Amino acid sequence: MAEHVILFTGPMGAGKTTAIEKLSEIDVVRTEAANTERQVADKATTTVALDYGEIVLDDQDKVRLYGIPGQRRFDFMWTILKERAKGMVLLVHNDADDPIGRAVEYLDEFADLYAKGGVVIGITRIDIAPGPSVTDYAAALAVAHPDKIVPIYTVDPRQRDQMRTLLMTLVANIETRDMFVERVPQREELVAE
Ligand SMILES: Nc1nc2c(ncn2[C@@H]2O[C@H](COP(=O)(O)OP(=O)(O)OP(=O)(O)O)[C@@H](O)[C@H]2O)c(=O)[nH]1
Numbered sequence: 001m002a003e004h005v006i007l008f009t010g011p012m013g014a015g016k017t018t019a020i021e022k023l024s025e026i027d028v029v030r031t032e033a034a035n036t037e038r039q040v041a042d043k044a045t046t047t048v049a050l051d052y053g054e055i056v057l058d059d060q061d062k063v064r065l066y067g068i069p070g071q072r073r074f075d076f077m078w079t080i081l082k083e084r085a086k087g088m089v090l091l092v093h094n095d096a097d098d099p100i101g102r103a104v105e106y107l108d109e110f111a112d113l114y115a116k117g118g119v120v121i122g123i124t125r126i127d128i129a130p131g132p133s134v135t136d137y138a139a140a141l142a143v144a145h146p147d148k149i150v151p152i153y154t155v156d157p158r159q160r161d162q163m164r165t166l167l168m169t170l171v172a173n174i175e176t177r178d179m180f181v182e183r184v185p186q187r188e189e190l191v192a193e
């Protein structure tokens with residue numbers, strides 16, 4: 001059975017914990033504490049260390065789901081979890097301040113994960129804020145990260161099927177890339193020939 005470690009990143013209130021709760025087939029380990037920043041995200045609690053859940057896709061891929069805290073003051077956890085992960089689900093809520101700017105910022109911060117495996121973006125809370133559109137995000141990312149092709153979807157993290165599709169897209173991308181890397185002769189082999 002293949003195993004993948006996937007990080008859920010994004011600003012405070014984007015829906016990372018909600019998504020992991022929906023996807024996980026085990027009881028989720030949560031580290032919620034009272035939210036003292038209600039002006040940033042109007043909800044009772046916030047993640048202070050990590051979320052952890054697991055799901056098996058198609059009986060063959062075990063996916064370990066890690067959610068990071070959205071608040072920057074807990075970003076020491078980002079560094080720890082970044083090392084372990086192979087891919088990232090970046091969730092950005094469309095009603096955030098400058099949501100496109102936040103998406104670019106997270107892609108900058110976690111660029112290693114793009115190189116290691118793959119990244120997919122889910123824009124959330126579009127029922128609350130319908131714009132900006134997927135096209136607006138794509139245009140901004142093409143300028144900020146012209147070397148990256150990142151799939152962008154709109155999702156509602158409260159809907160399990162939507163999150164499952166997003167996750168399966170990411171895992172398929174990672175596996176395709178792994179296969180390609182295995183097949184392409186490495187530089188040392190070419191030198192030896
Ligand atoms: N209406 C609506 N609500 C949503 C949507 N996505 C998430 N939410 C709600 O927004 C809130 C998101 O909260 P969390 O899941 O705790 O967000 P988080 O990303 O884990 O936030 P931090 O841990 O604080 O960084 C929850 O109350 C969700 O029910 C959406 O698409 N539409």
Ligand SMILES: [Mg+2]
Nearest residue numbers: 016017046047
């Ligand atoms: Mg959370």
